Amino acid sequence: MRAPRILPLLRPRSLCWRPTGTESGSAPRRFSAVAGGAAPSQRLDLRGIYPPLTTPFTSRGEVDCHRLEENMRLYAEVPFRGFVVQGSTGEAPYLTQQERLEVVRRLRQAVSKEKLLLAGTGCESTRATIEMTAQMADKGADAALVVTPCYYRGSMTSAALIHHYTEVAEASPIPVILYSVPANTGLELPNEVVLTLAQHPNIVGLKDSGGNITRLGLLVHRTHHEDFQVLAGSAGFLLASYIVGAAGGICALANVLGTPLCQLESLCHTGSWNEARELQRRLIEPNIAVTYKFGIPGLKQAMEWFGYYGGLCRAPLLPLSKTQVTELHQDFSSNGWL
Template sequence: MEIMLRAAKGRLNLSGIFPPIPTPFRSDECIAYEKLASNIEKWKTIPFAGFVVQGSNGEYPLLEPQERVDLVLKVREYLGCDRLIIAGSSCESTRATVKMTQKMAEAGADAALVLAPHYYKSNMTVPTMEKFFKTVADQSPVPVILYNMPANTGIDMGPDIVTSLAHHPNIIGLKDSGGDITKMARIVKKTEELDFQVLAGSAGFLLPSLLVGCVGGILGLANILGREVCQMLQCYHQGAVEEALVLHKKFLEPNAVVTRELGVPAMKKACEFAGLYGGPCRTPLLPLSEEQVNRVKNAFQKSCYFLEQ
């Protein structure tokens, strides 16, 4: 399996679908590791390339540093060694991000997913961000994947800075959640000689991103409709683009509800409809109202995904 996980030049192969898994909590907001184990057993039956632990859907800003590391340890224990683990190691300071990245690697992560620091966003100039990412990559025992999430950070990393960072030997890819297909196409074009891979950050634009050269996606919707998302990717690779388009259109409404509109609480509720453990979020995130729960259910049912609670 090791050969399959690595690209021709020895770099990690990021092709495929990666769900950014939610962190399960009990009613007292402690992590429910037994529920995590049962969810992973179900996800293991789906042909995912790997899993993202402590992405945005993992509620990582609401966790203590040791909890973040422990989650990677547990996922590696439950998953075994035949699939990739990409760990979100973002912190605000360079120092903290380096330390977290190193701990994630020790815990079993194959790669680190790193956002630009954004609390002081007005100071995040191109030189500042380049210095940050290069320092993290220099000191990381595992490859680094850039994470562009402008909706949450207020920072949209453009093609020039991404291309510059792509020359670093330990920066191997980008997850882009901005949804600007033209920009993603430019990044793919500018980095095509660099063994650098681009992943879509949402099922809402997965198919268009594949058409411009992206290799897969880190997709919140894959937590719920993982088999269907993988089927769409397979259709695309087999040249059945019309079939892929049919699936793509069916993803649009459910994906919008559990990502852009209602976020992590809706993601967890949809997991419950799909037979997984969702459970509560950690506060300050609140549970959905009854009206919002119905919106989630209706979004899936209208797309012919009849999820039962």
């Protein structure tokens, strides 16, 4: 069952899919060239809602580009600013380098040029991240979303993180977005690291999934003059993030309830706070269900109920049990979405 449409939808765009190939806030940043890279001179406006796309698989566990195409045709009806590919929700750690690059190539061919394509390029080493970022740019990514290296988290001091991101930004031919997701990495980018890196001309923003609104508001305030944009990393605190000045959100729930999340953005921009508050309340339990409670298997299951293809995850992630499916359904139905 598809969710009711509560916003006028954008006119669907024609997608050119080739199976054998691939408002308010601070002003968008204008880039100048940086040493070692080829930073673009045009503006990059991050404001808006982005779904971090899931990766569909065939019954044999291969990346299913046909199913990805079907999902993208449906997402073309939703007024997203763009799409995030090969992030945490895309099961990027479970994909080979070749698979990750091919998915980005295919999506760039399928998605309108008006839509931003933000590609996860973070690896554990600085060298590997630089290489992956260059390759993702070559496949058509508009910006690189770089998660914190965390395997040796005890050694990831502020100095080490600043050095890592600076080296990546200097070498990157596309803008870099910092990505702090402590629930997955066990490491939160320290405030002083973000504030230092925000001064770099090729580091344009931060996706913060930690959920600390005080921190998020502080970073928005302290980077206001740096032309640096902060994006909420979850639908559960999207309203609060807009209140303190966030530019948008990269939200797993947008894979399922994209139109309501875009409506929430619109309500915030027009100052319709009562309606925004009510909508946010209805999104909290479904968001918890597809993130903290059941994770990607829960998200993919929910996608099936709303007309998208979710399918199985790649091992070692397991599908939900019958009991979990029932509980997940209740989290959506009790809030009026099913």
